[in-house]
Amino acid sequence: MKCCLGIDVGGTSVKMGLFRYDGNILDKWEITTRTQNQGEAILGDISKSIKEKVEEHKIPKEDILGIGMGIPAPVTGDGIVYQTANLGWGYKEVKREMEEFIGYPVFVANDANVAALGEMWLGGGRGHKNLVVVTLGTGVGGAIIVGGECVVGSHGGAGEIGHITVNYDETETCGCGRCGCLEQYASATGIARLARRRLKADDTPSILREEKRVTAKDVFDAVKEGDPVAGEIASEFGRYLGYALANVAAACDPGVIVIGGGVSKAGPALLGFIERPFRERAYISNMNTAFALAQLGNDAGICGAAKLVLK
Amino acid sequence: MKCCLGIDVGGTSVKMGLFRYDGNILDKWEITTRTQNQGEAILGDISKSIKEKVEEHKIPKEDILGIGMGIPAPVTGDGIVYQTANLGWGYKEVKREMEEFIGYPVFVANDANVAALGEMWLGGGRGHKNLVVVTLGTGVGGAIIVGGECVVGSHGGAGEIGHITVNYDETETCGCGRCGCLEQYASATGIARLARRRLKADDTPSILREEKRVTAKDVFDAVKEGDPVAGEIASEFGRYLGYALANVAAACDPGVIVIGGGVSKAGPALLGFIERPFRERAYISNMNTAFALAQLGNDAGICGAAKLVLK
Numbered sequence: 001m002k003c004c005l006g007i008d009v010g011g012t013s014v015k016m017g018l019f020r021y022d023g024n025i026l027d028k029w030e031i032t033t034r035t036q037n038q039g040e041a042i043l044g045d046i047s048k049s050i051k052e053k054v055e056e057h058k059i060p061k062e063d064i065l066g067i068g069m070g071i072p073a074p075v076t077g078d079g080i081v082y083q084t085a086n087l088g089w090g091y092k093e094v095k096r097e098m099e100e101f102i103g104y105p106v107f108v109a110n111d112a113n114v115a116a117l118g119e120m121w122l123g124g125g126r127g128h129k130n131l132v133v134v135t136l137g138t139g140v141g142g143a144i145i146v147g148g149e150c151v152v153g154s155h156g157g158a159g160e161i162g163h164i165t166v167n168y169d170e171t172e173t174c175g176c177g178r179c180g181c182l183e184q185y186a187s188a189t190g191i192a193r194l195a196r197r198r199l200k201a202d203d204t205p206s207i208l209r210e211e212k213r214v215t216a217k218d219v220f221d222a223v224k225e226g227d228p229v230a231g232e233i234a235s236e237f238g239r240y241l242g243y244a245l246a247n248v249a250a251a252c253d254p255g256v257i258v259i260g261g262g263v264s265k266a267g268p269a270l271l272g273f274i275e276r277p278f279r280e281r282a283y284i285s286n287m288n289t290a291f292a293l294a295q296l297g298n299d300a301g302i303c304g305a306a307k308l309v310l311k
Numbered sequence: 312m313k314c315c316l317g318i319d320v321g322g323t324s325v326k327m328g329l330f331r332y333d334g335n336i337l338d339k340w341e342i343t344t345r346t347q348n349q350g351e352a353i354l355g356d357i358s359k360s361i362k363e364k365v366e367e368h369k370i371p372k373e374d375i376l377g378i379g380m381g382i383p384a385p386v387t388g389d390g391i392v393y394q395t396a397n398l399g400w401g402y403k404e405v406k407r408e409m410e411e412f413i414g415y416p417v418f419v420a421n422d423a424n425v426a427a428l429g430e431m432w433l434g435g436g437r438g439h440k441n442l443v444v445v446t447l448g449t450g451v452g453g454a455i456i457v458g459g460e461c462v463v464g465s466h467g468g469a470g471e472i473g474h475i476t477v478n479y480d481e482t483e484t485c486g487c488g489r490c491g492c493l494e495q496y497a498s499a500t501g502i503a504r505l506a507r508r509r510l511k512a513d514d515t516p517s518i519l520r521e522e523k524r525v526t527a528k529d530v531f532d533a534v535k536e537g538d539p540v541a542g543e544i545a546s547e548f549g550r551y552l553g554y555a556l557a558n559v560a561a562a563c564d565p566g567v568i569v570i571g572g573g574v575s576k577a578g579p580a581l582l583g584f585i586e587r588p589f590r591e592r593a594y595i596s597n598m599n600t601a602f603a604l605a606q607l608g609n610d611a612g613i614c615g616a617a618k619l620v621l622k
Contacts, residue, residue, distance in 0.1 A: 130465045144562060151457050153564020154441045157596025164558045165592050176595060244558075247475045251455060251559050253464020281476050284487060285468025 003059055004309040005050055006118075007069045008111060008301030011035065011086030014046055017302035018053060021065065021310060023122050027053060028302060039088030047101035066105035067098065068308030070114030070301045074156035079108035107308035111301055113150035113159070116143030118304030119258050124292035128255040132248055133294070134161055134241070136263035139175065140183040140190070144252055148311065161248060162187070166240045185240040188263050191216035195233050204229050220266035238273030245274065246281040249289055260294025268293065314370055315620040316361055317429075318380045319422060319612030322346065322397030325357055328613035329364055332376065332621060334433050338364060339613060350399030358412035377416035378409065379619030381425030381612045385467035390419035418619035422612055424461035424470065427454030429615030430569050435603035439566040443559055444605070445472055445552070447574035450486065451494040451501070455563055459622065472559060473498070477551045496551040499574050502527035506544050515540050531577035549584030557589050560597035571605025579604065 001020055008015040010033060017028040031049050034041040046069075054064060071094060073084040079095025098106040109117075116125075116133035125131045129148045135141035140162030144151040151158040162183035163176055170180035172193075184190050195214040199206065206229035211218050219237075222230030245257055257278075264270060271291045279287060296303055312331055319326040321344060328339040342360050345352040357380075365375060382405060384395040390406025409417040420428075427436075427444035436442045440459045446452035451473030455462040462469040473494035474487055481491035483504075495501050506525040510517065517540035522529050530548075533541030556568055568589075575581060582602045590598060607614055 128465070142562075146457055146462050151563060153596070154439070154566030154600070155564055155596040157594065158562065158564040160561045160564070160594050160596060163594040164561045165554065168554070178592070178594075243476065243479070247555075247558060248562050250471045250475045251453070251469065251562055252462060253466055253469040253471070255465030281489070283468065283471050283474040283489075285464070285466040285471060288466070 001059075001063060002065050003063055004065045004306050005067045006302035006304065006306030006308075007046055007050075007067060008114070008305055009033065009042065009046070009069060009071050009087065010111075011072065014042070014049075015298065015302050016046070016049060016053070017299070017306060018057065018059075019303075019306040023303075025303075026057060028299070029053070033087065035086070035088040037088070038090065039084075042087060042089075043094070043098050043101055047098065050102060064104050066107060066309040067102060068107045068114070068305035069094065069098065069109075070111035070305045071108060072111045075108050075110050076156075077152070079106065081108075105309070109150065109305075109308055110152075110156070112141050113143045113152070114304035114308065115260075115296075115300035116145055116150060116159075116258075116304065117307045118296050118300035118302070119260065119294050120145055120148070120304075121307040122303045123295040123300060124258040124260070125256050128290075130252070130254045131256055131258055132161070132245065132252060132254045133258045133260065134245070135261035135294075136186055136188065136259065137261040138188055140187045141261070144248075144254075146252070161244065164244050164247070166244050182240060182244050186237055186244075186263075188216040188261075191219055191233065191237050191263065194236050195219050195230075198229060198233050198236070206230065216263050217266070220263075220270065223266075223269065234273045239277045242274045242277030243281050246278050246283070246286065249278075249286040250283045253285055254289060256290040256292055258292050258294050260300070264293050312370075313374055313376050315376045315617050316378045317613035317615065317617030317619075318357055318361075318378060319425070319616055320344065320353065320357070320380060320382050320398065321422075322383065325353070325360075326609070326613050327357070327360060327364070328610070328617060329368065329370075330614075330617040334614075336614075337368060339610070340364070344398065346397070346399040348399070349401065350395075353398060353400075354405070354409050354412055358409065361413060375415050377418060377620040378413060379418045379425070379616035380405065380409065380420075381422035381616045382419060383422045386419050386421050387467075388463070390417065392419075416620070420461065420616075420619055421463075421467070423452050424454045424463070425615035425619065426571075426607075426611035427456055427461060427470075427569075427615065428618045429607050429611035429613070430571065430605050431456055431459070431615075432618040433614045434606040434611060435569040435571070436567050439601075441563070441565045442567055442569055443472070443556065443563060443565045444569045444571065445556070446572035446605075447497055447499065447570065448572040449499060451498045452572070455559075455565075457563070472555065475555050475558070477555050493551060493555050497548055497555075497574075499527040499572075502530055502544065502548050502574065505547050506530050506541075509540060509544050509547070517541065527574050528577070531574075531581065534577075534580065545584045550588045553585045553588030554592050556585065557592040557594070557597065560589075560600055561594045564596055565600060567601040567603055569603050569605050571611070575604050
């Protein structure tokens with residue numbers, strides 16, 4: 001039975017999964033990320049843990065097709081990283097070093113792109129080869145998959161959907177230094193900001209006024225309870241995101257748009273708020289583009305990393 | 312010397328080129344497109360013309376690597392066309408039929424995408440693998456190239472940059488039935504419309520007032536003569552296009568953006584009007600994205616079609 005490993009390297013822990021080639025997960029576990037001394041122990045630790053696990057499952061060496069790794073940094077096509085914010089690494093030839101440690105073929109890519117591949121393979125985007133994956137968390141992340149592979153771009157910057165400008169009149173500054181980025185309206189913090197603005201605008205009654213500090217979760221909880229002000233806030237969020245995605249779709253024509261990240265825990269109702277404005281503005285080719293929630297949560301990284309091996 | 316042929320099939324004529332594998336063009340010619348009887352003669356005519364030309368140049372059969380064809384319709388990955396507006400064809404297995412006629416491998420793609428490949432190979436986008444190509448003509452066409460290949464999309468609709476919404480307040484209708492598409496401001500007809508609106512707005516003197524019906528060419532000619540009103544119109548055009556391209560770049564991260572079509576005959580000055588607003592709104596990864604004018608004019612189609620063979 002051919003197998004592969006998917007490794008999701010984070011600043012705190014490394015998540016690891018042992019997969020059959022058909023996507024069945026045989027085991028998953030994690031180890032601590034030792035970032036001290038420029039993260040010099042990380043690859044060795046991963047390698048040791050993989051060897052132990054492969055031995056434990058009594059998998060013959062020739063049945064291991066390879067190791068896929070997602071790294072929280074831009075990664076070149078040759079599996080090289082120049083800088084990482086959270087791992088301690090500077091320039092590092094991750095693919096080459098890891099192959100020397102482990103003796104299997106190693107495939108390395110950016111962690112956000114890898115998570116999107118996971119959703120394509122085993123999650124909300126199953127059955128599609130052209131996807132836009134949007135992650136609504138503290139920020140707005142994105143990935144664009146064309147023909148089953150993530151678009152990396154000429155400067156490693158493809159998929160930065162959160163930094164599409166959606167409001168040319170905005171005066172507050174985005175984390176990126178510019179004004180009016182999608183991230184300022186569609187991230188968890190952006191939704192909280194829309195809520196604060198809306199609540200300040202007048203004194204329409206709303207259960208949101210009971211909260212000391214309204215969060216994105218509060219907004220969608222209140223929507224479920226039928227709170228009209230929360231509905232307005234969710235509609236404003238959805239209009240910014242849906243309109244932006246209609247424009248991305250005009251450029252890339254995905255088969256499905258997958259919505260993930262913490263905000264997506266609001267569930268299927270969330271999609272309605274995004275789809276309605278999307279269809280209002282979508283070009284005719286994109287009128288039937290599907291929408292789906294991400295399904296893999298924290299496992300998207302290990303799944304997509306495994307998929308790097310099987311592409 | 313290995314060779315290939317690039318065929319650009321249009322509704323009036325079929326342009327044809329004989330290329331060396333290194334991009335040197337050995338011959339180019341055209342034949343009439345016989346669209347009568349559902350265009351049944353078109354492929355046979357092309358095939359006959361190719362055979363004559365290959366014989367004329369005394370090229371041994373084994374030196375012909377294949378035939379590339381650009382078709383004015385969406386084309387599937389298998390080289391099938393479902394409908395053409397200008398050729399008379401309904402469902403047609405272009406690749407298979409043409410291979411039966413000619414006996415060489417045949418590669419078929421949409422003509423706009425093929426023209427973009429031509430600019431990548433031998434024109435304004437030379438040296439790049441990730442491009443956005445925008446064609447400013449009667450409408451606004453577009454193509455997105457990732458890793459040297461055109462993005463087709465899940466419904467054949469990728470690259471429809473002209474139908475990105477750039478003005479949510481627009482009340483006039485675009486050809487596509489929606490309002491506020493880029494095409495309404497950045498096509499030749501869109502620029503003429505911007506000019507009419509601007510000239511009506513007040514009576515600031517402008518040499519454009521001497522024209523009975525102002526065209527996009529008149530606007531850029533007047534810009535060159537220092538006409539301030541024409542400058543305002545060109546800036547408005549550039550702001551719509553530059554802002555839209557900054558958003559496309561956030562998604563796709565191209566190495567170069569190539570501007571072609573009739574409007575691009577205005578020359579290098581045109582690029583300034585687009586680049587300034589682009590850089591004002593571009594995400595940090597895209598700050599150094601290059602801009603270039605298309606260079607191949609009507610030859611882009613035959614060049615790109617030849618490139619289909621050599622990919």
